[in-house]
Amino acid sequence: MTSTYFGDATLFDGRIVRRRHGVLVEGGQIAWVGAHARAPREARAAASVACEGRTLTPGLIDCHVHLCFDGEANFVAEAGVTEAYAAVKCIGNAARQLAAGVTTVRDLGGFGAVVCEVGKAIEDGRAAGPRVIASGQALTITGGHGWNTFARQVDGPDGLRAAVREQIRAGARSIKIVATGGVLTPGIPVDFAAFTPAEIEAAVEEAHSWGVPIAAHAIGRTGIDNCVRAGVDSIEHGAQMSQWAARRMKEQGIFQVPTISALLGIVDHPEDVPAYAVAKGKQILEMAHEVFARAVKTGVRHACGTDAGTPHNPHGSAPREVIRMVEWGLAPLSALQAATANAAELLRLPTTGTLERGMDADLVLWESDPLDDVSALLSPRLVMRGGSVASALH
Numbered sequence: 001m002t003s004t005y006f007g008d009a010t011l012f013d014g015r016i017v018r019r020r021h022g023v024l025v026e027g028g029q030i031a032w033v034g035a036h037a038r039a040p041r042e043a044r045a046a047a048s049v050a051c052e053g054r055t056l057t058p059g060l061i062d063c064h065v066h067l068c069f070d071g072e073a074n075f076v077a078e079a080g081v082t083e084a085y086a087a088v089k090c091i092g093n094a095a096r097q098l099a100a101g102v103t104t105v106r107d108l109g110g111f112g113a114v115v116c117e118v119g120k121a122i123e124d125g126r127a128a129g130p131r132v133i134a135s136g137q138a139l140t141i142t143g144g145h146g147w148n149t150f151a152r153q154v155d156g157p158d159g160l161r162a163a164v165r166e167q168i169r170a171g172a173r174s175i176k177i178v179a180t181g182g183v184l185t186p187g188i189p190v191d192f193a194a195f196t197p198a199e200i201e202a203a204v205e206e207a208h209s210w211g212v213p214i215a216a217h218a219i220g221r222t223g224i225d226n227c228v229r230a231g232v233d234s235i236e237h238g239a240q241m242s243q244w245a246a247r248r249m250k251e252q253g254i255f256q257v258p259t260i261s262a263l264l265g266i267v268d269h270p271e272d273v274p275a276y277a278v279a280k281g282k283q284i285l286e287m288a289h290e291v292f293a294r295a296v297k298t299g300v301r302h303a304c305g306t307d308a309g310t311p312h313n314p315h316g317s318a319p320r321e322v323i324r325m326v327e328w329g330l331a332p333l334s335a336l337q338a339a340t341a342n343a344a345e346l347l348r349l350p351t352t353g354t355l356e357r358g359m360d361a362d363l364v365l366w367e368s369d370p371l372d373d374v375s376a377l378l379s380p381r382l383v384m385r386g387g388s389v390a391s392a393l394h
């Protein structure tokens with residue numbers, strides 16, 4: 001059994017920071033965490049990583065990616081490949097995630113069961129990558145946002161129930177509904193309220209009966225309100241969130257996953273992103289910023305999600321999303337929690353997201369302290385996934 005001891009680290013354990021700490025990894029799991037000066041005997045026999053005060057954190061978690069997409073300027077055009085070809089793209093994108101320090105991703109929509117299968121192949125050790133929590137295909141109304149890219153079209157409460165069951169059968173461990181219009185599908189206003197309350201309720205009830213979280217793509221106010229009332233686990237994007245919804249989200253423990261990177265990737269690149277998408281992105285940018293800052297003040301909890309795969313938003317961008325959440329008003333400690341402990345709670349993952357005894361050894365050692373300067377997240381020194389070093393500088 002290989003074991004590794006990380007000595008004299010500044011430890012962010014997913015919730016708080018402790019100085020001069022040590023972490024012992026044995027057989028893929030964390031065997032001990034405590035003061036470096038009181039390291040157990042086993043630490044001496046282990047391979048040693050001298051942290052010299054550098055910061056050690058849990059591996060980052062990105063709660064919103066699309067592994068089938070690379071982040072090219074035209075999202076719809078990128079969807080024109082076979083499932084086999086998409087699977088190959090997923091493998092490359094998974095490797096990019098891991099190299100950036102992301103040890104878990106949740107995919108919120110791809111082709112058929114491609115991402116479910118890629119996740120299994122990674123778990124079986126056939127390819128390098130993060131833990132993949134797949135949602136299969138996203139679920140959207142007939143002609144709704146994503147119908148021509150990452151979603152399956154479905155209507156009516158019974159249809160929703162059947163579609164959720166299909167995704168679970170294919171290996172999904174999360175469900176995604178597209179509750180409103182979106183930026184990247186032509187011909188649908190972003191704030192269009194898509195599924196009816198009864199449809200949303202059916203999907204939520206069915207997902208929860210299987211014990212999996214349900215994420216709602218929701219931009220417009222009415223759609224967000226409907227999803228909050230139905231008790232989804234996260235509002236993805238949430239640009240037009242009302243104050244009523246923010247308060248309810250805080251009370252019910254519903255997370256906001258703001259996906260700032262997706263919006264900026266579109267509005268900052270009018271030179272090659274389709275004009276309809278740039279126009280819709282610009283329409284919600286200012287409000288998205290204001291709503292995020294207000295949600296932070298209201299006490300809504302956040303989880304990190306990039307929407308990687310959308311235009312100019314490549315895989316491995318969770319560090320940039322954390323930086324952007326800080327720029328938009330979240331405290332650095334809360335932003336790091338959003339990408340670790342909060343994200344694991346949202347995804348219902350009991351063995352990652354924090355560095356504690358018994359957890360999977362998913363961790364990252366950084367060149368400098370991200371709590372001192374959050375841009376340090378762009379420089380991982382060593383990435384470990386399940387006890388194996390996935391990438392290291394030295």
Ligand SMILES: [Zn+2]
Nearest residue numbers: 064066108307
């Ligand atoms: Zn998305």
